[in-house]
Amino acid sequence: MKRLILLRHAKSSWDDPVKRDFDRPLNEKGKRAAKMMGEHMQEDGIMFDAVIASPAIRVVETLESVAQGYGEPIEPEWDRRAYLASNMTLLDILHEADDAARSLLMSGHNSGLEDLVLLLVPDSKGDKARAKVEEKFPTCALAEMEFDVDSWADIAPGTGKLLRYVRPRDLHADLGPDDPQ
Template sequence: MTTSDRTLVLLRHAKSDWSGALPDVDRPLAERGHAQAPLAGRWLAGHVGAIDLAVVSPAQRARETWELVSAELAPVPPVVFDERVYAASADRLLDIVREAPADVRTLILVGHNPGMEQLASLLAGEDVTLPTSGIAELGVDGPWSGLDAASAVLRAAGRADGRDLS
């Protein structure tokens, strides 16, 4: 097994509430989302280790997801809420990741489908499914700026709510 220089974690926000008439960006988490997100945080704490930087969509459901996930992490990494993550394509998300500072070894991106799933699939060179609160952990060799299609190794993908994350 080879080790990678860096770790990229893609986390799709937890289940959101569709019951209200709020604008999409303002939709909060549903009850199920409030249960899912801490499980994702516990999985990250136990499997990924220290995270150096979190880049999170400013959408309410993504912010709430990160709040619940990060409560399970020690230390809690610095966070940047980046408007470009909201409703972003895989290409836009890749551009954001490529901008990560060189001293960041482990980066987590918290966002939305279809962009997150498409980015995971693009980087891994295989189909990756990210349900709500789904996690894709990818190993990256070299600098963030050199990240490209099929240039990462998929270490784990799935959801940490009693289903296998393999």
């Protein structure tokens, strides 16, 4: 069995005058959400043996804040291909993961992460968690999936089981959308 945890970067600051999107940092709400997600992961026993992440500043800062809440350092393998990657590129990266890792945390960007969940988890009637992912995979959202395989290379579309889907607003109402609809 392999377990994949996908974590989208937290809310970033559009007010920061950076020259490149790659360098955009988190805003204060994003830092709070990421720390709270880390606390949630620790409380719920969400564990991982390895981490692969986009090296974009907002992902780096997300993982730093998650680590504060989690109470343990997070030391990712930074993979430039994960920056704004499509679901198929993310799947290629996943297929290359070390099989010694039973559980893998992958952190990056949308729409790739959302599309990867929708690719890997079959659309079955009544799956409320998958329906929520399809509706939106907001900043700092976490999806955990399980696969009945021994090798990451064997993960294929439609073979995953979505174990959990958690958004920051599920943890605290103040971490929800700025303009609720």
